[in-house]
Amino acid sequence: MNPHLDKLQPYPFEKLRQLFAGSTPNPAFKPISLGMGEPKHPTPAFIRQALIDNLDGLASYPVTAGGEALRDAIASWLERRYDLPTLDRAAQVLPVNGSREALFALAQTVIAPDTGALVMCPNPFYQIYEGAAFLAGAEPYFVNSDPARNFAPDYDSVPEDVWQRVRLLYICSPGNPTGAVLTLTDWEHLFALSERYNFIIAADECYSEIYHSEEPPLGAMQAANILGLTKVGEPYARLVVFSSLSKRSNVPGMRSGFVAGDAQVLKKFLLYRTYHGSAMGPHVQAASVAAWNDETHVEENRAQYRAKFAAITPLIQEVMDVQMPDAGFYLWADVTRTGLSDTEFARRLHAEYNVTVLPGSYLARDAHGINPGRNRIRMALVAGTEEGLEAARRIVQFCHQLKSQ
Numbered sequence: 001m002n003p004h005l006d007k008l009q010p011y012p013f014e015k016l017r018q019l020f021a022g023s024t025p026n027p028a029f030k031p032i033s034l035g036m037g038e039p040k041h042p043t044p045a046f047i048r049q050a051l052i053d054n055l056d057g058l059a060s061y062p063v064t065a066g067g068e069a070l071r072d073a074i075a076s077w078l079e080r081r082y083d084l085p086t087l088d089r090a091a092q093v094l095p096v097n098g099s100r101e102a103l104f105a106l107a108q109t110v111i112a113p114d115t116g117a118l119v120m121c122p123n124p125f126y127q128i129y130e131g132a133a134f135l136a137g138a139e140p141y142f143v144n145s146d147p148a149r150n151f152a153p154d155y156d157s158v159p160e161d162v163w164q165r166v167r168l169l170y171i172c173s174p175g176n177p178t179g180a181v182l183t184l185t186d187w188e189h190l191f192a193l194s195e196r197y198n199f200i201i202a203a204d205e206c207y208s209e210i211y212h213s214e215e216p217p218l219g220a221m222q223a224a225n226i227l228g229l230t231k232v233g234e235p236y237a238r239l240v241v242f243s244s245l246s247k248r249s250n251v252p253g254m255r256s257g258f259v260a261g262d263a264q265v266l267k268k269f270l271l272y273r274t275y276h277g278s279a280m281g282p283h284v285q286a287a288s289v290a291a292w293n294d295e296t297h298v299e300e301n302r303a304q305y306r307a308k309f310a311a312i313t314p315l316i317q318e319v320m321d322v323q324m325p326d327a328g329f330y331l332w333a334d335v336t337r338t339g340l341s342d343t344e345f346a347r348r349l350h351a352e353y354n355v356t357v358l359p360g361s362y363l364a365r366d367a368h369g370i371n372p373g374r375n376r377i378r379m380a381l382v383a384g385t386e387e388g389l390e391a392a393r394r395i396v397q398f399c400h401q402l403k404s405q
Contacts, residue, residue: 057282066095082222113137124364151178179325187223319399
């Protein structure tokens with residue numbers, strides 16, 4: 001067996017199941033889950049129809065690189081969304097079966113085993129980054145997010161000898177779970193570090209289309225273009241961007257996304273994926289083309305989230321420290337005022353009010369003397385507004401109950 005498998009920690013939701021073991025939720029309340037970041041808004045009818053209309057394609061083997069129509073739809077969306085110069089459809093864009101598997105697979109492509117390589121991750125983080133590092137034969141190095149810096153990782157705290165071993169850096173903007181968006185200054189700093197130490201940046205942007213102001217989040221390729229890094233040497237050197245239709249179009253079960261950026265990295269990544277057998281079915285490709293080519297459903301989806309956050313966030317702010325995120329569909333709340341730890345808060349809320357939230361410490365690791373997720377909870381506002389409001393009212397009631405005890 002691969003010995004690196006023994007390094008993997010249980011997934012956060014398995015830890016949550018263990019936390020709730022032996023506890024029976026209050027039957028007076030209907031269960032509401034804010035635990036998992038799984039979109040619950042309906043899938044647009046035109047995407048469902050595109051799947052149905054293209055089932056004849058199941059009779060053919062798909063190619064790993066995807067069809068020209070899909071690569072063109074993805075590239076065109078990137079150009080429109082981020083005001084990019086024309087992308088090479090054959091070399092700078094690659095469809096993938098959801099960003100999750102691609103984020104994992106990239107590490108297997110770019111990490112040379114048994115070299116003492118480090119994979120840098122934000123902390124808290126999406127657990128796939130850690131697993132990808134271990135199973136590529138590398139070690140993760142966590143950089144704690146700093147609330148004083150809008151939860152941006154404090155890269156200035158990283159020692160020189162650590163940077164010299166970094167081969168891959170994962171960053172999530174908008175962030176999971178914080179919702180924080182990197183600024184142009186942040187990206188300029190990261191690009192300079194990447195050039196100096198020759199590591200690849202894997203930019204996870206799967207929450208990019210759910211934002212709460214009129215200004216859309218800055219993307220990594222957009223930042224590189226603004227900074228002139230597309231005009232010097234190889235365009236988007238050492239940068240690979242990941243995105244997905246799951247959140248944007250409410251199709252998490254379709255498993256459709258893309259990677260884009262450095263053509264040399266993508267060439268090797270395509271080679272790896274050809275052997276890995278990661279080709280997208282033609283019916284999913286057709287539905288993906290339809291989704292990437294339409295913005296109306298995305299605007300409607302974003303409006304639902306905006307209304308939901310505007311209604312729910314002020315209620316939660318009555319009882320705990322939480323701010324409206326830059327983007328994404330999570331509230332990242334500090335429960336210190338309640339007098340409970342994040343795990344005890346989640347356990348008792350579930351038992352007494354039948355609402356599930358995720359302890360922040362499950363989304364982070366102890367690093368540099370702290371766990372930056374401790375005493376925080378993540379609430380995924382993915383269900384309908386009324387269900388979310390009901391959950392918020394129960395949370396407020398629970399917190400007032402704690403205060404009176």
